[in-house]
Each structure stands twice: as C-alpha cells, then as structure tokens.
Amino acid sequence: MHLFGPVLMDLTAAARQGDRIVLLSDYLRRAEAKDAGIALSILAGERPLARPSPQRLRHFALTGLSEHDLDRAKAAGADLLETVCLLFPARQGVNGAPLSALPMLFRPSSAITNDDLADLFAVLPVAERAALGEILSGRAGRLMSVPDIWCALALAFDAEPARVIRMWFAGEAPYPDLLTGLRAGRHPSDLVERLLPRQFHPVVECEATDIRSNTGDWFFAEETVGHRVQIVTGPPPMIVDVDGRRLTDKFPEIVNDVKNCAAALLEGMIVPAEDSNDPGKSLSKRLSARNCTAALIRQHPVLFQAHDLWQHQENDLSSEVFADRKSALENWLAIHRPGRIALWPCRRGVPPVRAGLLVRDGNQSDTICRTISPRQTAHGVLLYVKTERGRAITGLTLGVKEGDNLVPIGEVKPVFDDTEHRQLLNWARQNAREKFGPVISVPAEYVVEFSFRSILTAPRRKAGIQLVGMTFSKLCNPSALNLVPDVSMLIELRD
C-alpha cells in the first residue's frame, strides 16, 4: 500500500490517458508481484467487497472520533469516507502494509463489517488512507479503462521480461504487436481496439498459499454459478459456507457420499449438476428450501467442485505449497471416488478458461494455481433511469444496437460518487422524454461500460438474449457511442 497509495492518488489527479499508463507501468515495475496483481484487480474494477453504507461508516467512525470533529471535518469539503480515512486515529508504530497484507479488502460476497474497517485502519498510517478511501468507494475501479491497463502491462513487462506478470489470452497472444505499436508511438487506444479483445477483463491469480483456510479470507471469488463451501468429511460430515452457515441439511446427497471417506477438509463450491438456462435459480432453490425433499434433489441435482484439500487425516496441509495439496487432493479423490465430488473443473465439455493474468515470482514453476474465468466487458446506451422517490438513482437500463434501433439489454445498479450522481440525476430530470412512476426515459446520449458473466438465450426479451451478472463499471463520455455493440455481436459471443 505504501507504493500503491501515492500512485493511486497520482492516477486520480492525472488528466491524460498516456500519463496514467506511464504511472501504472512504473508502479508495476517496482511493486511486489502479489501487490501488483491486487492493484490490477482493483484498477480493473474488481471490487468484491461491498461499499460500507454511510450509516455503518458513521457508526464505525464514532468509535474513534468525536461527533463534533467528524461533522466539522466533513463540512470542510471532504466526503464521509475521506473524512474517516483522514481522521481516524492511527495506531502507534504503524508503518504501512503491502496491499497483499490486506486480505479483508477482497472478501467476496460479504458486506464490510466494523471489524474489517478497524483492521484496515489499524495497519495503515494516515498517509496511505486516502488511497484506501478511493478503493473502498469504488472510484479506483473507474480510473483506467481495460485497454489502458493492458498497455501499462505491456510497457512494464517489456522493461523486465523475466518479471512477474504474464498475460494470457484465450487465443493467440497479440502482445508483441501491441508492444511494437507502442514503441512506434501509436496511440494506445487504436492498438487496443485492433489488437486486444476488449471483452477480456484482467483478473488475477495468486499463489494458493495466500488463500487461507478457516478465516474466510479468500482473495478471489470464482466467477461461476455456485456457492462456496467447505466440506468436513467427518465423522460426522459437515458442510459450511463462507459466512459460517451450516448447509449440511441442504445437501444430504453430498453428505451421504462423503460419509465413509477418510477425514478431510475440502474446499470448493457447490454447483448445479445439470446445465440449464438459469443455473443460479436452480441452486438458490436448493439453498432456500426449508426441507430438502427427494423430489427437490431429483429436480435440482448438485455437484461439489473440489478446489483444494486443507486437512487430511488430522494433518494440516495449509502450509504446503499448492502443487502438493493438489496432488493430495487428486489421490484422495482417486481412492474414495465419491460420486458427487469432482476435481475442478467438473462440468463436462467446458475447458478451463485460461484468460487473465498470472502473477507470481519469476522462479516459480508454471503450474496454474487457480484460474478464474473472466468477466466480459461491453458498452450500453442508457435508456431508462430508475429512481427512488425521485432523489436517488437505483437502476440504469441499458440498451444495445439492433440495426438502426436500440433494444434494452438489462439493468445495472450504478456505483457513483456524489458528483456523478447529482450530475446524472439532474441531466435525467432536465432531459426526460417520458416519466412513468419512478422510471425516467432519457435520450440515448450516455454510454455505460458494464461487465457480465455469461449470455443466455431469452426469447421473451426484446433482444432475444439475457446477460447474466451485469455489473456497472463506469460512465463513458458520449464519444463512446460507437463502442456500443450490435445485439448480433453478443449472440455471436454466446455461441
């Protein structure tokens, strides 16, 4: 953080795209491998940690600050998050921590707690907390576009070829062409448009030794439809998810399969066993059912994808390197052959996706520790703005081209700072074409970059497809209208 903090603030201030690329590539050259990976993840908009609500943040702040100080400082022009970051008392002797020492930043699928915040503030001096505010608020994820990040990576990687970052693409790596173009002074945007698949989102892998058991401190969530759990094979068998909930009763068939297996602690995820149009719905039915009946099990069968083996016959394997744990897991599966537990990846016909970034020390072998399927990125035109009581924007309906027309493709929940929110809300009010209840129809001027997980066929929708897991990335300027894809391009992506 002591390296990334100043760089993040410089990136925030820099006005030119080229400057940001230079600043980031310089940081990547200097940073530790793990830090670089996490920084890229943050800049690419990966923000698994939920933003703390103002009420919670204020409640937390008042544990260490007087109400007078907090209110007066906020009135000075700082927003609440920035105020807390600047004001919350620093612990004596704190010298800062590397980004990789802040696992609580990347806790998936859970809202930030007061304990998380207290831990963060305990290890960061005041000087580095401005950057923390940018990260927590989600603004850091909107500083650089994905192409800019690729360019910075290319420049950094060229500086030290034996260094830590490798770029993988699903197809051929166009990296040398990119580098040649950059050296020749070509504008990065042109090169990226032509050479790099824009839909690839940088994702980060890290050494499995960094993923801790029992604490919930997983760095990265799998981008697939599933529910992350740990299975203790017994006796008695037990299934626990990341929030500590016991799910043993929800999945009796898996419990039955591991009943006679040797004692082990498996880490992985429960996934639907059969492909369907909406696998998430299938899984949620299993998770939310009060009684897990035989009919429910038959209609919505599940599998357990094993990723890791943390304990085996009372031996704690967490200190072993991942390769050893992986082979131990393979041996365990070969001996016990439980019917509903498979080594990742278990879904038939789906090859492991190898797109993303691998961040590791140069001397390590090339074994893949963990691969995360990438989210895809696209642009959409803002068609409708949904407001709550006319005061807060709660949803943006986006559209894509279909010939000369625009068709709605889905809704995203926006992540704005106060200024952007005010600006967009005012614009929507002033330019409302039609208003019906909380929904305002607006002219097709604003472009939003969003990401999604997968594409499904949806004949009842106007576009004929449904994007799964749509997430807001950033607002773009109107000049990005030409980046809005045609619906046929998205259908091709699905195929």
Added chain:
Amino acid sequence: MKNIVQNWLQLRPAGLYCAPGDFYVDPVRKADRAVITHGHSDHARPGHTHVLATAETHAVNRIRLGKRAGRHLQSLAYGEVLTLDDLKVWLVPAGHILGSAQVVMEYQGHRAIVSGDYKRGSDPTCAPFEVVQCDVFVTEATFGRPVYRHPDPLAEVARLRRSLELFPDRCHLVNAYGLGKSQRMIGLLRQVGWAGPVFVHGAMVDICQTYQYFGVDLGEVRPLSEASPDELAGQVVLAPPGTVQGLPDHLVRDARTAFASGWMRLRKRAATAGVDLPLIISDHADWPELTRTLDDVAAEEVWVTHGEETDLINYCSRRGVRGRRLSDLVIDDARKVG
C-alpha cells in the same frame, strides 16, 4: 490575568494594538507604528510610517511594496530585545517564511505572543519555529480543522522528482505562491537531489535573489523568460497560481502541472485545482502542529486571529484554556495562501 493583558493588548479596528508601546502588530490599516511579522500581503500592508520587522522582512517588503513599505524602517534581529519604558519587545522565529517572526511582548510580568503565521515542520529556507511560553498566545488557524494533516513535504517533493524521471520530455509547471512557498519548493527539490536549474516566473526572480542574498542556497535559479522552449523539457518551472494564462502556449500545452498547497489535502479541493500532481505542502501549521504548539506554549488564554477558529477554540476549552475568536479582525482571509 486575561483582563490585565487585555488592558494593554487591545483589539482595535486597525488590528491588535499594544498600548504601552503605542504600536500595532500586522495592522490592516495605515498606522503610525507597526510591527510586521512577515512579508505576506495579508500581514504587511503598505503605508505605515514607522515599521519594525526583521531585516529579511524589510527586504521582501521593499521588493513587493517599494516606497510604500514604510517611511522609517527599523530592523530587529531574532532575540534582540527592544525596551519601550516598561514594555519589552523581541522577535523569535516563526518558521513560516524567510524573516517571519513571532512578536513577544512582556509588560508588568505578563507575556503575550503574536505568532503571525507559523509552521513547525522543517524548512530549508527559514529559521525553525521557536517555542516561547507565555500567558496569551495569538495564533492563526488557517488549517484549524482536524482533517488537515500535512504529510512529510520531502515525500511530496519526491513525488515530483519521480514524475520528472517518468516524464523526462515534459516540462513540470508547479504552481506555488511566489513568496516563501516557491523558495521552499526549490530548497526541498535540492534536498531530494534535484541538481538542475529551476526556472521561475518573472514575479519571483527578485524574491529568490533576496533569499540568496540572505544566505539561503537555492542552487541555480533562472528566469523563465530566458529559457527557450526546447530547454524546458524535463525541467521544473515555478509560477504563482493564476499566472498560467500568461505563460507561453508551448509551455502550458505539454506541461505536467502541479500545485503545492496545504489545501490539496482534500480530494475535492485538489480536483478543483485541476492539476496532474497535487502536492500537499504548506507553510502553515496543520492541525497536529497547531495543537502541539498550544500545548508547548502553555498559555492560559489563546486568541485565534484568522482561519478555522471553531475547532481550535473547542480544543482549547477541552483542555481548560480559554479560547477567544478574533475573526472580526479585518484580515483579508481570501488572500491567505496554503
């Protein structure tokens, strides 16, 4: 005690008036006798008849105000005591800019200090702040809110230095106040190993020469007007805020801009400045320095002259010290620089 001091150190429309010495400290109107703490224009006003200040402050005032700096100028070195009947007056360093001083007044066993502007951090271009215990301490509160905490200035200048290495083909245009901040920036740049010339806006040339005359080593400082466009690539140019529009197009167009000010602490303020590199460097005490100073001087009463008084007075009251707001003193706050 407070009533006793108030008997001879009074608030009048022209400023703080010391009755036994018959002089004002940093008066905002023309006065017959004035003691000036430092050369910034919100403290050193033109038109006084007799002016007492350090020699450095007089030199600066002569450049900035010319003949209007005062009809009769009297210099007083730091620590040199001037006795006016029962009143003793002497100046001690305030650590703000070259020649800046706190005015210490002692009368009938009671001591009052008017600190002017001050800071506690290190500054290669001026003498460091000196703590003198007193009964009444008159302090500024430019950054008198807890949210203002300045980082290490050397670390901030190191960011500028890093930027110079990363963008060797770009001129770095640093907005900094012409008196004090600019010279401190040059001194800090030398401390982080910048040996090249520093180009300064025409309005700063004379001030820089004054600093060098008084023994402050600024290295090679060259007027911007003498530099050719090609020469400025990868160099540092210092210019006062607001003069950017008057600079040559070639300089502004490709320059990487920076702004050195304590106000850059807050993201919104930094965003308003619209520069590539906001540098949090200030010649005013931040909140920890202000509170540390109040603790150090151990005054029974604190008078806050200008800035953000509320929090500082609140801080005083929490410690059993009487805080007094003097915001009705007509000091042009808008001209206060960070």
